[in-house]
Amino acid sequence: MDDAAVLTPPKDRDLIFTKDALVADIHFFANDPADLIARKAMRVNLSDLAAMGAEPLGYLLAIALPSDMENRDDWIEKFTAGLKRDQKEFGWSLFGGDTVSTNGPLTISVTAIGTVKQGDALLRGGACAGDDIYISGTLGDAALGLKCISGNITPRNQDLINRYHVPSPRLALGQKLKGIATAVMDVSDGLAGDIRHICASSGLGAEIAAELIPLSDAAGKVLESFPLYKDLIWSGGDDYELLFTAPSHVAGDIEKLAKTLDLSLTKIGRMTKGKAIGILDESGVNLLREGQGFRHF
Amino acid sequence: MDDAAVLTPPKDRDLIFTKDALVADIHFFANDPADLIARKAMRVNLSDLAAMGAEPLGYLLAIALPSDMENRDDWIEKFTAGLKRDQKEFGWSLFGGDTVSTNGPLTISVTAIGTVKQGDALLRGGACAGDDIYISGTLGDAALGLKCISGNITPRNQDLINRYHVPSPRLALGQKLKGIATAVMDVSDGLAGDIRHICASSGLGAEIAAELIPLSDAAGKVLESFPLYKDLIWSGGDDYELLFTAPSHVAGDIEKLAKTLDLSLTKIGRMTKGKAIGILDESGVNLLREGQGFRHF
Numbered sequence: 001m002d003d004a005a006v007l008t009p010p011k012d013r014d015l016i017f018t019k020d021a022l023v024a025d026i027h028f029f030a031n032d033p034a035d036l037i038a039r040k041a042m043r044v045n046l047s048d049l050a051a052m053g054a055e056p057l058g059y060l061l062a063i064a065l066p067s068d069m070e071n072r073d074d075w076i077e078k079f080t081a082g083l084k085r086d087q088k089e090f091g092w093s094l095f096g097g098d099t100v101s102t103n104g105p106l107t108i109s110v111t112a113i114g115t116v117k118q119g120d121a122l123l124r125g126g127a128c129a130g131d132d133i134y135i136s137g138t139l140g141d142a143a144l145g146l147k148c149i150s151g152n153i154t155p156r157n158q159d160l161i162n163r164y165h166v167p168s169p170r171l172a173l174g175q176k177l178k179g180i181a182t183a184v185m186d187v188s189d190g191l192a193g194d195i196r197h198i199c200a201s202s203g204l205g206a207e208i209a210a211e212l213i214p215l216s217d218a219a220g221k222v223l224e225s226f227p228l229y230k231d232l233i234w235s236g237g238d239d240y241e242l243l244f245t246a247p248s249h250v251a252g253d254i255e256k257l258a259k260t261l262d263l264s265l266t267k268i269g270r271m272t273k274g275k276a277i278g279i280l281d282e283s284g285v286n287l288l289r290e291g292q293g294f295r296h297f
Numbered sequence: 298m299d300d301a302a303v304l305t306p307p308k309d310r311d312l313i314f315t316k317d318a319l320v321a322d323i324h325f326f327a328n329d330p331a332d333l334i335a336r337k338a339m340r341v342n343l344s345d346l347a348a349m350g351a352e353p354l355g356y357l358l359a360i361a362l363p364s365d366m367e368n369r370d371d372w373i374e375k376f377t378a379g380l381k382r383d384q385k386e387f388g389w390s391l392f393g394g395d396t397v398s399t400n401g402p403l404t405i406s407v408t409a410i411g412t413v414k415q416g417d418a419l420l421r422g423g424a425c426a427g428d429d430i431y432i433s434g435t436l437g438d439a440a441l442g443l444k445c446i447s448g449n450i451t452p453r454n455q456d457l458i459n460r461y462h463v464p465s466p467r468l469a470l471g472q473k474l475k476g477i478a479t480a481v482m483d484v485s486d487g488l489a490g491d492i493r494h495i496c497a498s499s500g501l502g503a504e505i506a507a508e509l510i511p512l513s514d515a516a517g518k519v520l521e522s523f524p525l526y527k528d529l530i531w532s533g534g535d536d537y538e539l540l541f542t543a544p545s546h547v548a549g550d551i552e553k554l555a556k557t558l559d560l561s562l563t564k565i566g567r568m569t570k571g572k573a574i575g576i577l578d579e580s581g582v583n584l585l586r587e588g589q590g591f592r593h594f
Contacts, residue, residue, distance in 0.1 A: 017301060021359035
């Protein structure tokens, strides 16, 4: 294979580029199954494309493999199987890449390339004061899954662990939000952190009602036994749901979209003038602590 | 900044993608000046674009910074200065990226994006038996520069060290080779290894005359004192010259091109039927050793 890939760009489409790096024992566990590491690396980048409203086209991959890695060939075979499975699932292909050795942890860097109709890329900076704030799916699952993996939550709940290992990039949703959403991003760092990005880009604040944040049945059940982990719902990352804002007059369109996609789209708050960001309990107390996204700019 | 970059592709151009990862103390020294690390990471990828005949458009960058790094802010500032300097020099821009922490060595991954006229990308697999083999510039400088850095060659020769730290991607040359060269690649791993790629892609062998390989004045002088390092001329990497094949009837065009670009383009051998690859001394003895690219397929 040539080191470089050649692409004739699709007509009348803009290209979207995203790049994410993942480091073992920071973004995933070195002993996670290799196929799941591959699929997560891919899906994290697909989620970035989803947040732009893009369709996946292809990706480039760089892997730094530890020089003392055991079962290197087996690992690569399993990793490749994970890549191929998700290439098929998302209809995109590997454009090229590079494999090198490292004396440090396994490190993966993916550059994802997607396309949107020219001028149709979604942005995160278009929210207006008064816009509703929506979230797709449910939040907190991946962070609670991580607590299951680390042994802090028992018994292990496999649904939650799966959400951590194999997130679902919301590509179909992202592709339908043009003309509906005013700002979009994917929740990778946690709701508290990611709403801050929308607020900063739009020059606004936000008020989110904690009791409106949608939970999965599994998360709801686990939190009954482990109420101390409740703030993971907004502070935990890795859910890769889409967080978006929209004016109230498109609420009906969003409801229809949720039905079409068979994906819950839940109104959890609204954008406000000023710069304050709050995740409020039923009595109006801000549950956000310093470092969880609450900040006066 | 949004995580993703949007690009309206230039009309009637193909896009070229390349990706290279660099790991500290494997591809560069962790204590190399940060601006030079940045420039090398960029130029290595620009060299891949040069070998495709492409013009640089933009790049994405992922950096994994050691979590215990001292003077992190200073380092980033200097690294960024290096990026900016070469962005200006090569007329391209940063499309986006990701910065993460690692418990391992500093790791840099660059995805470079270039453009060529549609259908005009150069490939490495089009050589024919009888084609001449050419190399741009001089070989061995970077490998000898590395020996200066490591203290194996004294006194340190700054010209050679500069060739190691700041290679010159041969973009102008690559852009002129369409219609002249039948196969092109950049010499990153060393002549012996890289001619093998052309041979494998073209299904041919090669005979190179060792005494025709062009040396810089600095390399020639150093090798007088350190003749044991002579095989670095073909086994050492990092020169990032272009290695290309061309039929003999375009020899005049290549001579003119060398004058136009003020860059030496030296005929060093020819492509042969069969699969044998040789770098021959004046009495016809093959100087390639096993592991230096000599192999019967």
